[in-house]
Amino acid sequence: MxxxxxxxxxxxxxxxxxxxxxxxxxxxxxxxxxxxxxxxxxxxxxxxxxxxxxxxxxxxxxxxxxxxxxxxxxxxxxxxxxxxxxxxxxxxxxxxxxxxxxxxxxxxxxxxxxxxxxxxxxxxxxxxxxxxxxxxxxxxxxxxxxxxxxxxxxxxxxxxxxxxxxxxxYLPEGPEYFPRDRVTDCSEGFLFGEIIREKILKLARFEVPHSVAVVVEDMQEQDNGVLRIDATVYTEKTSQKKILIGEGGSMLKNIGRLARQELEKRLSTKIFLKLFVKVRANWRDQRQAIEEFGYTR
Ligand SMILES: Nc1nc2c(ncn2[C@@H]2O[C@H](COP(=O)(O)OP(=O)(O)OP(=O)(O)O)[C@@H](O)[C@H]2O)c(=O)[nH]1
Ligand SMILES: [Mg+2]
The missing domain is CATH 3.40.50.300 (P-loop containing nucleotide triphosphate hydrolases)
Structure with a gap:
């Protein structure tokens, strides 16, 4: 040494x-x-x-x-x-x-x-x-x-x-480039969006999970101390949107619950997670949408 x-x-x-x-x-x-x-x-x-x-x-x-x-x-x-x-x-x-x-x-x-x-x-x-x-x-x-x-x-x-x-x-001699308390260069919004997408990958099947992008739109601490997170789940087709919402909203509820539980544990705070599902036709073939959803960073 x-x-x-x-x-x-x-x-x-x-x-x-x-x-x-x-x-x-x-x-x-x-x-x-x-x-x-x-x-x-x-x-x-x-x-x-x-x-x-x-x-x-x-x-x-x-x-x-x-x-x-x-x-x-x-x-x-x-x-x-x-x-x-x-x-x-x-x-x-x-x-x-x-x-x-x-x-x-x-x-x-x-x-x-x-x-x-x-x-x-x-x-x-x-x-x-x-x-x-x-x-x-x-x-x-x-x-x-x-x-x-x-x-x-x-x-x-x-x-x-x-x-x-x-x-x-195999690394060269060099300085400490980043402060010791920094773990990643990803934004909180991106990390939280990935947690939500991970739950969709877990619960949805076939092509649906691959057609999904998640964008965290807003994070606000409310007066009661609860952190409200608003996120949009984009799919490519109306049929996929229907599957993601599920009968009586059951699928979206399960996705939201799993994501909220993980976020609450991670942030040690109560969270109100509001998910919206929208269709953005064929977004996986549109450079602009791919950029907008944060996948080119
Ligand atoms: N048994 C076993 N499973 C593992 C191990 N490492 C990862 N896995 C599992 O392999 C699967 C894929 O893991 P990921 O880490 O998402 O794989 P990845 O290479 O990042 O995949 P992409 O992002 O799709 O390229 C998950 O179900 C993991 O739990 C391991 O050491 N042993
Ligand atoms: Mg991976």
Whole structure:
């Protein structure tokens, strides 16, 4: 251990669902990014600051790299790829339970010619036997693309200390760029909107969760001390709006209740959450709407 202070940026990239956002949240010990078992949960870069005694790691969670014709999805992938040459280190993530699949191959192909150093993070090792993990590590090692290969379970917080030390090894000496009490560069409005969207991802099915954007319009502390949050849930079609509202408003009520409970716990205050559902036809193919909804930050 030396006295030198290190700082720099590491992006977490990979196909959808490998656990990139789970890793960001677990490393930061705070929920910053939405998590779900559905595909393409994360839609933009989400930056978190990990403060260690001898280092500051700027972590960038990115949308899963995938193929799609929609404008939103193309912009998401571009956001991920834009980090490759912007960071000091790329954490390429695989999921141990699926092994190296075609979608992972697509991710590696998108990195051809990228000079930035890469660490391969094999996640979800809690789901596999040791032998299959060793075989996967061996298969990946033979590609000679990575400085290091590290197995972890983000969910079980297994291997995270080793991962932190490994990242610090590859960062340059540098100053503390951000104050120690700062965890993310995301606005409260964005973070709260993501909490609401996460509940929609949990409760709605098929195409509905993917068609949804959430915008927090207003936050006001009321005279009785209750924090009122007004948010709009945008869908692409009237049929999706109907599903989101549900019979007698039951679906929207459940979404609101889950989101409110999480927000109340997080802010340690009573919250009145008012959700409005609106249709914005084909917004995922409209750059202006995508920007307005905050997915280009
Ligand atoms: N068993 C297990 N599940 C995990 C682990 N890490 C993440 N998951 C689960 O994997 C699913 C996807 O996690 P996310 O963190 O949303 O994945 P992501 O890579 O950010 O996905 P996108 O944002 O869609 O690209 C969730 O259901 C997580 O709970 C892990 O270490 N073990
Ligand atoms: Mg994610």
């Amino acid at each position: 030396t006295d030198t202070f290190k700082s720099g940026c590491a992006s977490i990239v990979g196909r959808t669902n490998v656990g990139k956002s789970t890793l960001l949240n677990r490393l930061l010990m705070q929920k910053v990014a939405a998590i779900s078992k559905r595909r393409q949960t994360t839609r933009n870069k989400i930056t978190g600051f990990l403060h260690l005694p001898n280092a500051q790691i700027i972590l960038v969670d990115t949308p899963g790299i995938h193929q799609s014709k929609k404008t939103l999805n193309a912009m998401m992938v571009r956001a991920s790829i834009s980090t490759f040459s912007d960071v000091d280190l790329i954490l390429v993530m695989l999921s141990a339970d699926t092994g190296f699949c075609d979608e992972d191959e697509f991710v590696l192909n998108s990195m051809q010619g990228v000079k930035t150093k890469k660490i391969l993070v094999i996640n979800k090792i809690d789901l596999v036997e040791k032998n299959s993990l060793l075989a996967l590590m061996d298969e990946m090692n033979r590609k000679s693309l990575f400085e290091e290969i590290i197995p972890i379970s983000a969910l079980k917080e297994d291997g995270l200390d080793s991962l932190k030390s490994l990242i610090v090894n």
